[in-house]
Amino acid sequence: METAPLPLIDPFARPITYLRVSVTDRCDFRCTYCMAEHMQFLPKKELLTLEELDRLCTGFIGLGVRKLRVTGGEPLVRRGIMGFFTAVARHLETGALDELTLTTNGSQLARFADDLAALGMRRVNVSLDTLDATKFAEITRWGRLDPVLEGIRAAARAGMRVKINTVALKGFNEDELFALVDWCGAEGHDLTFIEVMPMGEMGEEQRLEQYWPLTDLRARLAERFTVTETGERSGGPARYVRLSETGQRIGFITPLSHNFCESCNRVRVTCTGELFMCLGQEDSADLRAPLRAHPDDDAPLVAAIRAAIARKPKGHDFDYSRTHVSGQMSRHMSHTGG
Numbered sequence: 001m002e003t004a005p006l007p008l009i010d011p012f013a014r015p016i017t018y019l020r021v022s023v024t025d026r027c028d029f030r031c032t033y034c035m036a037e038h039m040q041f042l043p044k045k046e047l048l049t050l051e052e053l054d055r056l057c058t059g060f061i062g063l064g065v066r067k068l069r070v071t072g073g074e075p076l077v078r079r080g081i082m083g084f085f086t087a088v089a090r091h092l093e094t095g096a097l098d099e100l101t102l103t104t105n106g107s108q109l110a111r112f113a114d115d116l117a118a119l120g121m122r123r124v125n126v127s128l129d130t131l132d133a134t135k136f137a138e139i140t141r142w143g144r145l146d147p148v149l150e151g152i153r154a155a156a157r158a159g160m161r162v163k164i165n166t167v168a169l170k171g172f173n174e175d176e177l178f179a180l181v182d183w184c185g186a187e188g189h190d191l192t193f194i195e196v197m198p199m200g201e202m203g204e205e206q207r208l209e210q211y212w213p214l215t216d217l218r219a220r221l222a223e224r225f226t227v228t229e230t231g232e233r234s235g236g237p238a239r240y241v242r243l244s245e246t247g248q249r250i251g252f253i254t255p256l257s258h259n260f261c262e263s264c265n266r267v268r269v270t271c272t273g274e275l276f277m278c279l280g281q282e283d284s285a286d287l288r289a290p291l292r293a294h295p296d297d298d299a300p301l302v303a304a305i306r307a308a309i310a311r312k313p314k315g316h317d318f319d320y321s322r323t324h325v326s327g328q329m330s331r332h333m334s335h336t337g338g
């Protein structure tokens, strides 16, 4: 009888059960904190094909990954992406995978929501930093608010839970804190705030100008609501509070604090098949080479995954001090996949 392969456990005894995979570096938006306006995208041949992405995800699922989040770039702009979703959804049917989910800017969601729900997607994260159409155009450079709101409505109508991810940006959406909370409450969406991270090439000065610490944001929330810590953890950098008055759950992602590394259960793969064991460290492993060199044999891929997990570091080195940003990463979020 065939025995199940040993699950992925890293050197700090953390089981790796969550894979975030970026399926493209391209995007129809140019959010100012994420991309340069004139991004140089990778040549197509560098990207994993949809078949290679499927083999890669299937390899991880075979090693015990239970949750798969598809991200980018903007995943829904990749041509043929529904074919990929349909293929990996077979692991939901067999029970090998608990959850298949997506992080999207929402621009194409209205087109895809029904099909995604039909193949078993139950939740989707939509990034939305403002409810003001003019500010939306400003922060995304190329985006329009209306199609995103329509996409969110379509996802909810299709029966998916929507979580709104909002990057907290000083001087940009500080004044919309309560508007965003109220809107999410009225629409029944979860809401998570993300602290802006030192990714990509944005200048240090600009970064610090944008930085709105979530401790501050939380204190502002407490001026209007009774805010209670829930103690819920997702194995990631999110912490949750509940607002007693409305019952809403609000998440805070503070990747710059070290409070989550000890329970980290995740790794990331870029659209070129680079496996990053930690969002905040440079070390990576090339999974494209074993995929391409052995199109009919997954054993070298599995060996490469295991060797990389054996090097997963304890934590990251991000740090904002009052005067400088250290541990800054040169790669863009759209490359690693947020």
Ligand code: SAM
Pocket: 027, 033, 034, 071, 072, 073, 074, 075, 103, 104, 105, 125, 126, 127, 165, 167, 194, 195, 196, 197, 198, 199, 333, 334, 337, 338
């Ligand atoms: N395009 C999709 C989207 O926007 O949801 C998926 C990819 S995007 C890189 C994933 C998440 O990363 C988004 O919620 C985005 O707001 C966030 N993000 C991008 N750059 C960031 C940064 N420098 N700091 C914090 N969050 C960032």
Ligand code: SF4
Pocket: 027, 028, 029, 030, 031, 034, 035, 072, 073, 074, 105, 127, 334
């Ligand atoms: Fe595109 Fe998402 Fe980056 Fe905005 S945050 S530029 S939508 S990848």
